[in-house]
Amino acid sequence: MDEKKYAKLEQSITPKPPILKNVIKAFLVGGTICLIAQFIALFYMTFFNFTERTASNPTVATMIFISMLLTGFGLYKKIGQLGGAGASVPITGFGNAVVSAAIEHKSEGYVLGVGGNIFKLAGSVILYGVFSAFLVALVKTILVKLGVVSW
Amino acid sequence: MFSIFITSFIVGGLICVIGQLMFDVAKMTPAHTLCTLVVAGSILDGFGLYEPLIDFAGTGATIPITSFGNALTHGALAEAEKHGLIGVLTGMFEVTSSGISAAILFGFIASFIFKPKGNI
Amino acid sequence: MVMKGLLTFPSTPSIAATGVTAGPLEKKSPFHVNFDKMFDDERCGMKTNEQGHAKLMEDAIMIALSKVDKVPSDADFLLAGDLVNQMTPSNFSATTVGIPYIGLFSACATSVSSILLAALLTESGMSKLAVAGSSSQHNAIERQFRYPIEYGTQKGDTSQWTVTAAGAAAITPYQEGVPCIERGTFGKAVDMGMTDPLNMGAAMAPAAADTLMRHLSGHNASASDYDLIMTGDLSKVGFSIFKKMVGNQGIKDFQNFSDAGEEYYGGLPEFKAGASGAGCSASIYFSEIYKKMMEKEYKRVLLIATGALLSPLSYQQGDTIPCIAHAVELTMK
Incomplete structure (x- = not known):
């Protein structure tokens, strides 16, 4: 049996991911996380001196704090299993990636273990976020200078 | 005012649906998916489209990881607008995200408190 | 003289005793009643997971030896392996017990490769008591x-759950009343171009099929000669593919076929396709299967442990997953 024939056999037996079910779960879990964040934003706007715009920073920080607790108590991986991308795409998933790597590697010490591995999963997101921000800003600035677009 | 709770849920959910389709249909790993979404958020801000989305959906646009690309690009663009091409560079050293700072802080704190559990 | 990886043992070395240890989650396994020791803590009371991993193996070795009233200094060889980098858990357990040690890596197929090598050492007269085993945490x-x-x-x-368990077997020259090792087959590394590390069963199935067919044709046996043919950790997906593959090569009746990984957790949905890990096959072979052979429910079994020979580096570099399966034939006289 060659590789192509085997791939065919393998694909006929391996179960396909239940896409519709996964998509619905991702929608509900992701939407719920954003909804909870909206209540937290409302809290900051009502009780502290924040506007709709400036409330975003403390809201994100609060969500990551909640994510830390859920990760530490072993619950975020259950949300992840249920929600898929609904749990990884929100900023809580970013927090989970950082926190899970940090607690995983504490056995190798706080410098080599936690320090060296805390961005093991989240590092690529930071890299591409910063680099794409640089590129987009550069391109847009050049286009503005050339008079193609305006700010 | 309260319509933002509905739009937040729907827009946030839909961004997650895009992520799920990238997992299941495009067979991308979580890392590849999240990087792509961050770059997408950055490009959307380049076209000036992300801020209107935040006005429309509130946390539905600021909580998904796409907002991270938006926040960084927005900071860089603000500097570029003031100082031109030099501003793109200096802007890069000023931009930051509350997400990264909070994750570093809480991640480190968590490493003092918690241990991974192998439960299911 | 049979060759090309095929082994026969005219003196039929015996498995005099076995020891199996497991972690807390393995209480969900219907087989746990036959495990010798269950830890309530996944680190087995140690500081790190890796130390707990070594403790699992060490206790399994000590239990197997104590059942034949021996201490580690009586043993001639220890053959053991696991999946952690450079097999440090097995190395540390070997340091603690102090038996002359050969570390083995066949991924999750180490349970059988260690038995085969221990049987060869016994057959050659170089070993009166060898301990073979494997573990995972x-x-x-x-x-x-x-x-x-x-x-x-x-x-x-398609994903599988790595078990926290260890199994060890004490192998001696022929003794009456215990299962003995008659034949065996070392597998070839088979690579069918699979790349998904979350679908290991599909990667390993061709290796298991290859080893089974080579064992049967090389030893002039047929699948119906066995009371049980048990693969290691193909689990639901891999086991279905495996049956399809050997079905295409003439095997029609699968009544005596089963897979340790698929049955490990009794099909509980949270474990998805089933179990995997070097401790998966070892802990079933050396508890459930061994016990049923002692009770003469099974007189002749063929155990085919399967292993995926990948590393995190190899799959990140885009390499395919080579796999291996080793088979050992046990009989109860």
Whole structure:
């Protein structure tokens, strides 16, 4: 049996991911996380001196704090299993990636273990976020200078 | 005012649906998916489209990881607008995200408190 | 003289005793009643997962030896392996017990490759008492091969759960009243171009099929000669593919076929396709199967342990997953 024939056999037996079910779960879990964040934003706007715009920073920080607790108590991986991308795409998933790597590697010490591995999963997101921000800003600035677009 | 709770849920959910389709249909790993979404958020801000989305959906646009690309690009663009091409560079050293700072802080704190559990 | 990886043991070395240890989650396994020792803590009371992993193996070795009233200094060889980098858990357990040690890596097929090598040493007269075994610890293996334990990723229906368990067997020259090792087959590394580390069963199935067919044709046996043919950790998906593959090569009746990984957790949905890990096959072979042979429920069994020979580096570099399967034939006279 060659590789192509085997791939065919393998694909006929391996179960396909239940896409519709996964998509619905991702929608509900992701939407719920954003909804909870909206209540937290409302809290900051009502009780502290924040506007709709400036409330975003403390809201994100609060969500990551909640994510830390859920990760530490072993619950975020259950949300992840249920929600898929609904749990990884929100900023809580970013927090989970950082926190899970940090607690995983504490056995190798706080410098080599936690320090060296805390961005093991989240590092690529930071890299591409910063680099794409640089590129987009550069391109847009050049286009503005050339008079193609305006700010 | 309260319509933002509905739009937040729907827009946030839909961004997650895009992520799920990238997992299941495009067979991308979580890392590849999240990087792509961050770059997408950055490009959307380049076209000036992300801020209107935040006005429309509130946390539905600021909580998904796409907002991270938006926040960084927005900071860089603000500097570029003031100082031109030099501003793109200096802007890069000023931009930051509350997400990264909070994750570093809480991640480190968590490493003092918690241990991974192998439960299911 | 049979060759090309095929082994026969005219003196039929015996498996005089076995020892099996497991972690807390393995209480969900219907087989746990036959395990010798269950830990309530996944680190087995140690500081790190890797130390707990070594403790699992060490206790399994000590239990197997104590059942034949021996101490480690009576043993001639220890053959053991696991999946952690450079097999440090097995190395540390070997340091503690102090038996002359050969570390083996056949991934999750180490349970059988260690028995085969111990039987060869016994057959040659160089060993009167050898201990063979393998082990895995969920947290230690997951963090190495996949993600941190607490990372919230969605596991698909093809993914398998690495068990926390260890199995060890004490192998001696022929003794009456215990299962003995008659024949065996070392597998070839088979690579069918699979790349998904979350679908290991599909990668390993061709290796298992290859070893089974080579064993049967090389030893002039047929599948119906056995009371049981048990693969290691193909689990639901891999086991279906395996049956399809050997079905295409003439085997029609699968009544006596089963897979340790598929049955390990009794089909509980949270474990998805089933179990995997070097401790998966070892802990079933050396508890459930061994016990049923002692009770003469099974007189002749063929155990085919399967292993995926990948590393996190190799799959990140885009390489395919080579796999291996080793077979050992046990009989109860």
